[in-house]
Amino acid sequence: MEASAAAFSVLESSLPTSTIFKALVLVVVAMVCLVQTRRPKRKMRTASLPPGPVPWPIVGNLPEMMLNKPAFRWIHLVMKELGADIACIKLGNVHVIPITCPAIAREVLRKQDACFASRPLTFASETFSGGYRNAVLSPYGDQWRKMRRVLASEIFCPSRHKWLHEKRADEANNLTRYVYNLAMARPGGGAVDVRHVVRHYCGNVIRRLVFNRRYFGQPQPDGGPGPLEVVLVQHVDAVFASLGLLYAFCVSDYLPWLQGLDLDGHEKMVKEANNIVNGLHDKVIDERWRQWKNRKRQELEDLLNVLITLKDAEGKPVLTIEEKSKN
Incomplete structure (x- = not known):
């Protein structure tokens, strides 16, 4: 017993303190990973997008739209083929959501107005507004609220x-x-x-x-x-x-x-x-x-x-x- 205790003390003294700390960290990480893998996985529920044509990588459905002009007729044709009142068409990195159902349109424009009130960001709107400085073309935010307050109280009264x-x-x-x-x-x-x-x-x-x-x-x-x-x-x-x-x-x-x-x-x-x-x-x-x-x-x-x-x-x-x- 005395020989084994002496051997253990010699081994402990030979290990640096930093090595012992790293070993403890590895043990803790391994235990956490084990607990995570054994825990039952909960399914992530994400809202699905409306139906739409399969997009190309990067460009989306831009090629189809540019080859089938006018664009609004092509969009109506796509929705008719899908048999849907709401669709999702990806143009580049923008999701375009056309709607033909009055009930859905009313929900978007009235019930969900806060989510869809902002103006789209385009090259023309940015140029004509001088970098989104006016109330008509500016996206929803502080500048829009400022200009709207001025126009409502001083101009359109x-x-x-x-x-x-x-x-x-x-x-x-x-x-x-x-x-x-x-x-x-x-x-x-x-x-x-x-x-x-x-x-x-x-x-x-x-x-x-x-x-x-x-x-x-x-x-x-x-x-x-x-x-x-x-x-x-x-x-x-x-x-x-x-x-x-x-x-x-x-x-x-x-x-x-x-x-x-x-x-x-x-x-x-x-x-x-x-x-x-x-x-x-x-x-x-x-x-x-x-x-x-x-x-x-x-x-x-x-x-x-x-x-x-x-x-x-x-x-x-x-x-x-x-x-x-x-x-």
């Missing part, structure tokens, strides 16, 4: 609507005069391009409410748009082109690593329309900003003045000049 009534009535009178002059300009009267007239009337009203001016240049004697709007920069056409491009299909929205290559020409058209609109708007906004900063303006005449003069409780501007420009 009954008092502001009544305040701008005279400007709207003046533009309606100018529209009537312009249509009359167009009709009488031809012998015996003539046809009037209503589409052209209404488009410019919409532009006139917005410019009058926001900038307190009907045109950026000088109007024609008949009350119509001057050469600056029609020939040089086509301001109204650029605005309507922007609306058409806003949520149009762009391959880089679904495959972000293609952004910059502009494979379908969408990015170029977005930039051109945005440059035309900003080229005219920014000049007016910058000039008005300097006038208020230098105290050359004291009266509120339009919505731009309202946005510029907004102050918080500490007397600081509520909006930056970029936010004023994009709203």
Whole structure:
């Protein structure tokens, strides 16, 4: 016994303390692993996605959609073949959920509104909003809540609507005069391009409410748009082109690593329309900003003045000049 005890003490003294600690750690880890493997496994319940066509790796169902235009008809055909009122179509790294059932659509838009209220992030929406600075195109978040609060309390309110009534009535009178002059300009009267007239009337009203001016240049004697709007920069056409491009299909929205290559020409058209609109708007906004900063303006005449003069409780501007420009 004495010999065995002496041998054990010699062996214990020969092992370093760190080695003993590592051995204990290994024993503990082995015991934990053993317990985990012996424990009965619980099945993970995950919500399944709606049915849809089998996607390709990386690109998803983009090839099928691009080969079967228009896209909405292809989507309806897919849902008809699946026999489903809701489907899941993977485009790149985006899951698109088309719905044809009114009951499901009502649940999405009303009961689950908080989950689906955010705007989609696209190249066009980011470009037109100056990096998501406005309330219409910004995703749900702090910036959206800030701009929504400003627009609801200062722009889209009954008092502001009544305040701008005279400007709207003046533009309606100018529209009537312009249509009359167009009709009488031809012998015996003539046809009037209503589409052209209404488009410019919409532009006139917005410019009058926001900038307190009907045109950026000088109007024609008949009350119509001057050469600056029609020939040089086509301001109204650029605005309507922007609306058409806003949520149009762009391959880089679904495959972000293609952004910059502009494979379908969408990015170029977005930039051109945005440059035309900003080229005219920014000049007016910058000039008005300097006038208020230098105290050359004291009266509120339009919505731009309202946005510029907004102050918080500490007397600081509520909006930056970029936010004023994009709203």
